[in-house]
Amino acid sequence: MVDSVHMLLKRWQNLETKEVELFEEFTAISSEVISRTAFGSSYIEGRDIFQMLGELAIIVSRNLFKLRLPGISKIWKTSDEIKSNQLEKAIRDVVLGIIDKREKKLNAGEIDDYGNDFLGSLLKAYHDPDESKRITINDLVDECKTFYLAGQETTNSILTWTFFLLAIHKDWQEEARKEVEMIINETLRLYPPVINVIRKVERQVTLGNLLLPPDIILHIPILKIHQDPRIWGDDVHLFKPERFSEGIAKATNNNAAAFLPFGLGPRSCVGLYFAMNEAKITIAMILQRYSFTLSPDYIHLPTQILAMRPHHGVKVILHPL
Ligand code: HEM
Numbered sequence: 299m300v301d302s303v304h305m306l307l308k309r310w311q312n313l314e315t316k317e318v319e320l321f322e323e324f325t326a327i328s329s330e331v332i333s334r335t336a337f338g339s340s341y342i343e344g345r346d347i348f349q350m351l352g353e354l355a356i357i358v359s360r361n362l363f364k365l366r367l368p369g370i371s372k373i374w375k376t377s378d379e380i381k382s383n384q385l386e387k388a389i390r391d392v393v394l395g396i397i398d399k400r401e402k403k404l405n406a407g408e409i410d411d412y413g414n415d416f417l418g419s420l421l422k423a424y425h426d427p428d429e430s431k432r433i434t435i436n437d438l439v440d441e442c443k444t445f446y447l448a449g450q451e452t453t454n455s456i457l458t459w460t461f462f463l464l465a466i467h468k469d470w471q472e473e474a475r476k477e478v479e480m481i482i483n484e485t486l487r488l489y490p491p492v493i494n495v496i497r498k499v500e501r502q503v504t505l506g507n508l509l510l511p512p513d514i515i516l517h518i519p520i521l522k523i524h525q526d527p528r529i530w531g532d533d534v535h536l537f538k539p540e541r542f543s544e545g546i547a548k549a550t551n552n553n554a555a556a557f558l559p560f561g562l563g564p565r566s567c568v569g570l571y572f573a574m575n576e577a578k579i580t581i582a583m584i585l586q587r588y589s590f591t592l593s594p595d596y597i598h599l600p601t602q603i604l605a606m607r608p609h610h611g612v613k614v615i616l617h618p619l
Pocket residue numbers: 444445448449450452453456490491492495496558559560561562563564565566567568569570572573
């Protein structure tokens with residue numbers, strides 16, 4: 299993580315103009331970090347995957363609420379369906395290439411085992427001598443795709459929004475140099491990268507005064523919960539990191555379901571600590587060298603394309619310290 303941020307800072311040092319677009323800058327960092335830490339490869343190797351996943355995300359968002367007659371896609375496919383099938387196949391091929399490379403390294407004796415990173419653990423599970431514990435090649439490829447996607451879009455989003463809020467609330471830049479966690483939490487409250495999660499009801503259940511039948515899908519609106527004045531007070535829309543100065547439990551009055559940027563329960567985000575560490579390291583290293591202001595060109599348009607991102611990016615002007 300530290301090396302990836304160093305590379306970014308080195309590039310910024312040599313910039314002629316000090317105006318940078320953060321969404322793109324952080325895309326490069328979060329991609330590099332996930333490629334290196336989870337797959338032991340560089341951003342260049344993962345770049346094709348990120349680019350294709352990005353294209354796929356746009357197609358998915360475009361079609362999220364479109365209804366199709368059941369079975370129709372067996373007879374006739376829309377151009378989006380054709381394109382997404384092509385992208386899925388191409389992503390699978392690149393992932394298989396990365397897997398193949400690791401296996402060849404082991405077979406050639408260049409490494410002693412599959413490795414301790416995420417890919418190494420998956421390969422061990424794929425080759426597990428105990429057949430009942432073994433995962434299939436499709437599981438392996440799918441897990442890799444999930445990790446590439448989940449580890450990149452979201453971290454990129456939280457970094458960009460934190461810098462956006464700090465650029466507006468410049469007084470908090472100094473505070474962030476001392477204590478950054480409450481600022482990240484307040485950004486996650488106002489701009490949660492994942493704005494809702496879903497759960498399928500398996501069997502009839504009572505929830506408060508509602509009786510939920512099996513097989514319905516529940517949408518849990520994270521963004522709405524985070525901006526509910528009944529939970530957070532009348533200043534709910536204001537950026538006030540001090541809400542979190544004594545931790546999340548105090549800020550939420552011990553209501554774990556009031557603040558859920560990483561979801562809740564057994565299927566909550568596995569990358570929570572990874573993402574928080576990456577955000578803290580990146581923010582701290584940049585703030586040690588720069589203060590920054592929002593560019594006058596900035597247009598505020600948060601958009602959901604899998605994660606919540608700034609539609610027109612976030613341009614800031616860097617001021618070296
Ligand atoms: C700020 C950054 C991040 C946010 C806000 C975030 C948010 C979330 C949310 C809301 C879920 C769904 C949880 C639920 O349904 O209750 C989730 C799941 C997941 N996240 Fe993250 N995530 C972040 C970073 C990461 C990173 C860095 C990784 C990987 C390194 C990651 C890997 C995953 C995986 C694999 C799942 C699926 C877990 C499962 O289904 O059991 N996430 N994340």
